[in-house]
Amino acid sequence: MVTIVLDRLADVIQRQIQEEVNLVRGVRKEVDYLSSKLNTIRNVLEDAERRRYKDKTIQSWLNKLEDVSYDIDDVLDEWNYAILKHQIERSTSKHEVCPFTPSSCFCFNNVATRRDIAKKIKGLKERLNGIVNEKDVFNFIVNQPVDNAQESTRVRSTSLVDVSEIHGRENDRDVLVSKLMLEVVGQQPQVGPRVVSIVGVGGIGKTTLAQLVYNDDRLVNVSELKIWVCVSDVFDEVRIAKAILEIVAGRSSDLNELESLLNCLKDSISGKKFILVLDDVWTEDYAKWEPLRNALNCSDPGSKILVTTRSERVARLMHTAETHHLGQLSDDDCWMLMKRAAFYGRSEEECEGLQYIGKKIANKCKGLPLAAKVLGSLLRFKDTKEEWGCILDSQIWELREAEVELFPHLFLSYNELSPSMKQCFSYCAIFPKDSKIDVEMLIRMWMALGFLGSTRSTSELELRGKEYFNNLRMRSFFQDYMEFRGRVTCKMHDIVHDFAQFLRKTKSHNLDGRVEARKNASFQAYDPSLVPR
Structure with missing residues (x-):
């Protein structure tokens, strides 16, 4: 604001x-x-x-x-x-x-x-x-550009995974393994490794799926090398190049200059066939990715790069040949994940008594594996049906555990937005859950509330609104994007909606009333038919 x-x-x-x-x-x-x-x-x-x-x-x-x-x-x-x-x-x-x-x-x-x-x-x-x-x-820190050399404070992923703890991703795994095994034959020779991207909202299980694929036995003889690098939110070209080189050369490198590292990397992978996983990529700056890509281009044409990202924009920037949009788990698979944590150490009799309520709670996860794990961990310490019933009756955004464990994963995407886009996103909490959102109407609401700026050109505001919406959609804040007879609609994942509600909960207590009054007063200037009845 x-x-x-x-x-x-x-x-x-x-x-x-x-x-x-x-x-x-x-x-x-x-x-x-x-x-x-x-x-x-x-x-x-x-x-x-x-x-x-x-x-x-x-x-x-x-x-x-x-x-x-x-x-x-x-x-x-x-x-x-x-x-x-x-x-x-x-x-x-x-x-x-x-x-x-x-x-x-x-x-x-x-x-x-x-x-x-x-x-x-x-x-x-x-x-x-x-x-x-x-x-x-x-003692606030004044806004300043991110230091590329700064180490990310987030936990880095590895390729290690307990396959027995993964549920509902068998079909996704098979599709991706097939894409990584595929030898593309075309009239024009392929330049550099073929890039396949997994795109999805935070907590949907992109890293877990990549781990499942990486460890699949069918890929053992497909390439000479398998390399796993967690990129995270700071795209440090030197660190990434060193991590790749360490696996390819079998030893750590003392080089610290990007130029020297990339030349060494080129020599080491020249003509070799590899599968490289770049997990959790955020940067939308092509200038950071291009030098590394150029160094990797001298590998065998059958090499593959598997990228996980929340942003379709990132996938496009990395010249993705095929994008795999990761969908939600079934309620049964969420329950399988949740009960592993919730029923740990309980007797069979206890489990039977809590199972009916537990399955209903699993439905609240709306196909998000991270939500299932968070709720399962919470339920592990709840012993009675009454305590489980309280969790069932609560909104996810009302649970302290969601603030601590679940929402931080969404905050990572949220904090990447500009102040205006943050406001546009959190405003979407006013729509009922699972409702179809008319995109044109949503943009006009943003216009009426002044979220898109104060320029007097309506066409300019509409263009900016479309840009904001597309940015949010490509970051997986919106889903089920559909165009039918000139009308464009979308939905929000229930957990994303819960997150938007949480954001509004932390705002001023009278904010919703002020926004609603401002919206009603301003709609007439743009389209009288949109004034709420």
Whole structure:
């Protein structure tokens, strides 16, 4: 909301200059102050958002910031309306002649409007000043580019897996093994390894499937080398090249320069056939991937690269030949995963008594393996039917365990979004679960709420809205994308919807009411038929 308000402040000031009106005479300094302080806050918002879900005091601070941002936005609405009214009245006065008291009523209203807006802006300045001063208590880190050399704090995956603990991925495994065994014959010779990507939402089991494929006996004689590298959120070209070279050469490398490493890698894999797994790829910067790709191109044409990623954009960037969109598990498979943890150490009699409720709880996972494991771990420490019943009756986003173990996997994708896209995504929690979302209507809602910026060009806003939606869809926040008779619809996975609800829960208590009121007031400007009845 801070970014949106800053854009609107600049837009309204520009309009005031263009229309040659001065509706807030004497408070330009206060307006500049608001912009300056909001810019200061914007520089630490990334760190604040990252910490808000673990620190309730930061959450409270952000709630106050959200409230004052909406109040500033309300004043800007009044300002915009006053400018528009001034234009209309000025245009009307040109055609009217009043020799005694020309425009006296207009002048009176103009002064009253000016004083009212000025008073509100000064009040907002005082509130914002308090919020800015309070910011210093939290020692926020100022936003700065990610250091490529910085080591990721996340746990790195390995190729090791207990196959007995995996359920419901046999068909996916067979499809991918077939693709990795396939020798592509075409008129044009293939340049470099063929890339196959597994794409899906966080927690759907992409890494687990890749582990299952990597360890499949059918691939033993397909290639000379099998290589597993966990890329994670920091695409460190030097580390990745070293990891590949270590397996190919059978020893670790002392080289630290990318140029030397890649030349050494080229020599080591020249003419060799390999299967390389790049797990958990995030970067959308082709310049980071290209040097490594060029080095790998000298391998045997039958080499394959298996990529796991949450983003279809990443899959396309890596020149993926085939994309495998990983779907949800069945409820029975979720139950098999969940009961391994939930029934650990229990007697057969206990298990029989809890099984009926347990299967219903498994349905809440909506095909997400990670959710099944999280709930199974939670149920392991619940002994009675009443305790299991409480879990069944709760929303997932109300469970503390979901905040700690499940949602962090979704936060990784969420934190990659711009502030405006974060707002667009969390707003989608207003739709009922499993409902079809009309994409055009959704974009117009975002427009009406100001989430897409303050430019006055409707076509430009619509284009930006489509860009935001496609970005969210390609990051797996939306699914079941369908086009039928000119109407485009989509859905949200239930766990993703729960996550959006969780995000809104942490916002200010009166936020939903404010957003709904703003939406209803703004819809008419874009399409009166969309005003909720």
